[in-house]
Amino acid sequence: MSKQTIYYTLTDEAPALATSSLLPIFGAFAKEADIELKLTDISLASRVISSFSDLLPANQQAEDGLKFLGDLTASPEANIVKLPNISASLPQLNAVIKELKAQGYDLPDYPENAQTDAEKDILARYSKVLGSAVNPVLRQGNSDRRAPAAVKGFARKNPHSMGKWKKTSVSHADYMRDGDFYSSEQSVTMGAAQTVNIEFVKKDGSVELKKSLPLLKGEILDSMNISCAKLRAFFEATLQEAKEDNIMWSVHLKATMMKVSHPIVFGHAVTVFYKDVFAKYGELFKEIGVNPNNGLGSVYDKIKTLPEAKQAEIKQAIEDVYNTRPELAMVDSDKGITNLHVPSDVIVDASMPAMIRGSGKMWGRDGKAHDAKAVIPDSTYARIYQETINFCKTNGAFDPVTMGTVPNVGLMAQKAEEYGSHDKTFEIAEAGTMRILDAQGNVLMQHAVEKGDIWRACQTKDAPIRDWVKLGVTRARQSDTPAIFWLEEERAHDNELRKKVTTYLKDHDTSGLDIRLMTYNEAIRFSMERIIRGEDTISVTGNILRDYLTDLFPILELGTSAKMLSIVPMLEGGGMYETGAGGSAPKHVQQLMEENHLRWDSLGEFLAVAVSFEELGIKHNNEKAKILAKCLDKATGKLLDTNKSPSRKAGELDNRGSHFYLAMYWSQELAAQTENAELAAKFAPLAKVLAAKEDTIVAELAAVQGKPANLSGYYNIDLDAVEKVMRPSATFNQALATL
Numbered sequence: 165m166s167k168q169t170i171y172y173t174l175t176d177e178a179p180a181l182a183t184s185s186l187l188p189i190f191g192a193f194a195k196e197a198d199i200e201l202k203l204t205d206i207s208l209a210s211r212v213i214s215s216f217s218d219l220l221p222a223n224q225q226a227e228d229g230l231k232f233l234g235d236l237t238a239s240p241e242a243n244i245v246k247l248p249n250i251s252a253s254l255p256q257l258n259a260v261i262k263e264l265k266a267q268g269y270d271l272p273d274y275p276e277n278a279q280t281d282a283e284k285d286i287l288a289r290y291s292k293v294l295g296s297a298v299n300p301v302l303r304q305g306n307s308d309r310r311a312p313a314a315v316k317g318f319a320r321k322n323p324h325s326m327g328k329w330k331k332t333s334v335s336h337a338d339y340m341r342d343g344d345f346y347s348s349e350q351s352v353t354m355g356a357a358q359t360v361n362i363e364f365v366k367k368d369g370s371v372e373l374k375k376s377l378p379l380l381k382g383e384i385l386d387s388m389n390i391s392c393a394k395l396r397a398f399f400e401a402t403l404q405e406a407k408e409d410n411i412m413w414s415v416h417l418k419a420t421m422m423k424v425s426h427p428i429v430f431g432h433a434v435t436v437f438y439k440d441v442f443a444k445y446g447e448l449f450k451e452i453g454v455n456p457n458n459g460l461g462s463v464y465d466k467i468k469t470l471p472e473a474k475q476a477e478i479k480q481a482i483e484d485v486y487n488t489r490p491e492l493a494m495v496d497s498d499k500g501i502t503n504l505h506v507p508s509d510v511i512v513d514a515s516m517p518a519m520i521r522g523s524g525k526m527w528g529r530d531g532k533a534h535d536a537k538a539v540i541p542d543s544t545y546a547r548i549y550q551e552t553i554n555f556c557k558t559n560g561a562f563d564p565v566t567m568g569t570v571p572n573v574g575l576m577a578q579k580a581e582e583y584g585s586h587d588k589t590f591e592i593a594e595a596g597t598m599r600i601l602d603a604q605g606n607v608l609m610q611h612a613v614e615k616g617d618i619w620r621a622c623q624t625k626d627a628p629i630r631d632w633v634k635l636g637v638t639r640a641r642q643s644d645t646p647a648i649f650w651l652e653e654e655r656a657h658d659n660e661l662r663k664k665v666t667t668y669l670k671d672h673d674t675s676g677l678d679i680r681l682m683t684y685n686e687a688i689r690f691s692m693e694r695i696i697r698g699e700d701t702i703s704v705t706g707n708i709l710r711d712y713l714t715d716l717f718p719i720l721e722l723g724t725s726a727k728m729l730s731i732v733p734m735l736e737g738g739g740m741y742e743t744g745a746g747g748s749a750p751k752h753v754q755q756l757m758e759e760n761h762l763r764w765d766s767l768g769e770f771l772a773v774a775v776s777f778e779e780l781g782i783k784h785n786n787e788k789a790k791i792l793a794k795c796l797d798k799a800t801g802k803l804l805d806t807n808k809s810p811s812r813k814a815g816e817l818d819n820r821g822s823h824f825y826l827a828m829y830w831s832q833e834l835a836a837q838t839e840n841a842e843l844a845a846k847f848a849p850l851a852k853v854l855a856a857k858e859d860t861i862v863a864e865l866a867a868v869q870g871k872p873a874n875l876s877g878y879y880n881i882d883l884d885a886v887e888k889v890m891r892p893s894a895t896f897n898q899a900l901a902t903l
C-alpha cells in the first residue's frame with residue numbers, strides 16, 4: 165500500500181504554536197498506518213514572503229503553500245487539516261511587514277496610495293494576502309459543522325459560565341431600515357452561460373467598464389448598494405440615541421472577511437463618532453496619511469511624526485469627544501483600546517455571541533460590564549442578533565446543561581454569496597448608475613448611486629447549491645433532526661435560491677424527514693424555542709449565516725466554537741477538516757510569551773484529525789487508519805471525561821499537557837483494541853511508559869511555566885525556537901521517539 169498523505173496547515177498565533185507540540189504526536193502515531201502528515205505553511209508571514217519571493221534572495225524565498233493546497237482541492241485525494249489562520253486587517257498586515265523587515269527581509273512597504281505601476285503591482289500582491297485570503301481559496305466544498313456528542317456531553321457535565329439576563333436589560337442590536345444592502349438587493353438566475361459586464365454610467369452618460377464576469381448557466385447573480393449618506397446618518401442617529409438613553413455604543417463588523425466593504429463602513433463609524441476631531445484636523449490627517457478605515461489606532465500611529473505639542477492637542481481633542489458622545493465600548497479598558505481602534509479587534513461573528521453570553525453587556529472604560537447598543541449597519545443578518553437578545557430578555561440566559569444544539573450546513577463552496585464579492589465591490593467615486601448588462605447588452609440590474617456608496621455584486625454557482633441541498637438532506641437523515649433552510653421571502657437573492665431549493669429537494673428521498681423553509685427571524689426563533697427544550701435543529705444556511713451561526717450557537721452551547729467538528733466535503737471528492745470555527749486567539753500568544761502557559765484548546769484538532777484518518781481509512785481501505793481514528797475519538801472522550809483540557813492559569817495543565825494526555829489515552833486505546841493485533845503490540849509499550857512516567861512528564865511540563873518564553877517572532881516564528889518552548893518534556897519526547 166502506498167503512503168497516504170494528510171496535509172496539515174501551519175497557520176498563525178496560538179494554533180501554530182500548538183502545532184509544534186501536537187504534530188509530532190499525530191505524525192508518530194500515523195506512520196504506523198502508513199500515513200504521513202505533511203506540514204504546509206500558509207501563515208500570514210509565509211504568504212507575504214511567497215508573494216515577493218521573486219524579489220528576495222534564495223535563502224529567504226518561500227513556497228506558496230496556499231497555492232499548493234488550493235490546487236490540491238481539485239484532487240479527490242485531497243485530505244487537508246486546516247487550522248484557523250489570521251485574516252489580516254491592514255494594521256496586522258503592516259505589522260507583519262514591519263516584523264519581516266526587522267528580520268532582514270527587504271520587503272516593500274504597503275502602498276496606501278499606489279500611483280506608479282510598480283506601486284500598483286505591490287498593492288496587488290499585498291491585496292491577495294489581505295483579509296480573509298485563505299479560507300475562500302481552500303473551501304471548495306460546503307460546510308458541515310456540529311458539536312460531536314462527546315463534546316456536547318462534556319459541556320452538559322461541565323457547563324461554562326453564562327451571564328444572567330435581566331428583563332430590564334436595555335441592550336439591543338440596531339441596524340439600518342433603509343439604504344442598506346438588504347433594501348437594495350436585486351438578483352437574477354442566469355438562463356445560459358455568458359459573460360456579463362459591470363458598468364458605471366456617469367451623469368454625463370459616459371460609460372466605464374468596471375469588470376467583465378464570466379457566469380455559468382444556473383448561476384445566481386446579485387447586486388446591491390449601501391448608501392454612504394444614509395449609513396452616516398444612521399451612525400449619527402444611533403449615537404444620539406445612545407447618548408440620550410445613556411447606553412454604551414459599539415459597532416460590530418467583519419472587516420477581515422468582508423475585506424473591501426467593511427473597512428470602509430468601519431471608517432465611516434470612526435469619522436462620524438470623532439466628527440469634531442476630523443472636522444478640525446481632517447486636512448492635516450490627510451497630509452500625514454491617517455486612514456480612518458484602519459481605525460482610531462491609525463490616528464495615534466500617524467500623529468507620532470508631529471511635534472509633541474500638536475500631538476497633545478490632538479489627543480486632547482479626542483478625549484473631548486468622549487464628553488459629547490455616548491460611552492464607547494472597550495476592547496481592552498486597561499490599555500485604552502476602544503471599539504473603534506482597530507477594524508479587526510471586534511469581529512461580529514465572535515463579538516455578538518460573546519456579548520449575548522455575557523448578559524448582553526460589553527466592557528466600559530471603567531473596566532466594568534454595561535448594557536450596550538450593538539450597531540450592525542446592514543439589516544440583512546443583524547436582525548438575528550436582535551431576535552436572540554429579545555429571546556434572552558424574555559426567557560433568561562440559555563442553560564448549557566439542558567440546551568439542545570444547532571448544527572449547521574452552510575453554502576460556502578466556490579466563494580458563494582457575499583464572501584466572494586471582494587473583486588466586485590466598488591466604493592463609488594461620483595454620482596451615477598451602476599448596472600450589469602448581459603451578453604446581449606440588456607440591463608439585468610441597476611442601481612442609482614451617489615459618491616461614497618458601496619456597491620457590490622455576488623455570485624452563487626449552481627453546483628454548490630445542489631450539493632448544499634444534498635448535504636442538508638443527508639445531515640437531516642443521519643442526525644434524525646429537523647432541518648430548516650433559512651431563506652428570506654423579502655430577499656431577492658433568497659427567492660432565487662428558494663426556487664432551486666424546492667426543485668433540488670425533489671431529487672432526494674425526504675420521506676419521514678422534517679425539512680422546512682423559514683425566514684431568518686422565524687428560523688432563529690423556532691431553533692431557540694426548541695433549544696431551550698433540549699431539542700436540536702439543523703440550520704441550513706447561506707455563507708454569512710453559516711459563519712455567524714457556527715459561532716453564535718457553539719459559544720452559547722460550548723463556550724467556544726473551537727470545539728466544533730467542522731467538515732468540508734469538497735465538490736471534487738476530497739475533504740478538508742477545519743478545526744473549530746473560531747480564530748487564532750492572539751491573547752493566548754501573549755500569555756505564552758509572558759508566563760509560558762498556552763491555554764489554547766486543541767480539541768478541534770483532535771476531532772478534525774480523527775475524521776481525516778477515518779476518511780483515509782474508508783477511501784484506501786486502510787484498516788489501521790480506521791482504528792487510529794476510532795481510538796483517537798475514544799481518547800478525546802476520555803480526555804474530556806478526566807478533565808485534561810488546558811486550564812487558563814499558569815502552572816496548571818496547558819495545551820502541551822493536554823497533548824500528553826491525548827497521546828497517553830490514545831496509545832492505551834490502541835493497545836487495548838482487539839481488531840488489529842499488530843497495532844496493539846506496537847502501542848502497548850508506549851502506553852505503558854507514558855502511564856508509568858505520567859507524573860514526571862506532567863511535572864516537566866509544569867516546571868517551565870511562570871516565566872517568559874522566547875518565540876523570536878510573532879508572525880514569522882522560528883520553528884526551532886518554538887519547538888524548544890512547546891516540547892519541554894525530555895521524558896515525553898524520548899518516549900514518543902521510540903515509536
Ligand SMILES: NC(=O)C1=CN([C@@H]2O[C@H](COP(=O)(O)OP(=O)(O)OC[C@H]3O[C@@H](n4cnc5c(N)ncnc54)[C@H](OP(=O)(O)O)[C@@H]3O)[C@@H](O)[C@H]2O)C=CC1
Pocket residue numbers: 247248249250251252299420511514515724725726745746747748749750751752763764765766
Ligand atoms: N477559520 C479561521 O481561519 C478563522 C480565523 N479567525 C482569525 O482569528 C483571529 C482572532 O479572531 P477572534 O474574532 O478574536 O476570534 P477567536 O475565536 O480567536 O477568539 C475568541 C475567543 O475565544 C476563545 N477561543 C477561541 N479558540 C479557542 C481555543 N482553541 N481554545 C481556547 N479558547 C479559544 C478565546 O477566549 P479567551 O481569550 O477567553 O481564552 C478567544 O479569545 C483573527 O485574526 C481572525 O481573522 C477568526 C475566525 C475564523
Ligand SMILES: O=C(O)CCC(=O)C(=O)O
Pocket residue numbers: 251295296297299300420421513710711714745746
Ligand atoms: O476566514 C475568515 O476570516 C473567518 C472565517 C470564519 O469566521 C468562519 O468560517 O467561521
Ligand SMILES: [Mg+2]
Pocket residue numbers: 513711712714715745746
Ligand atoms: Mg466565523
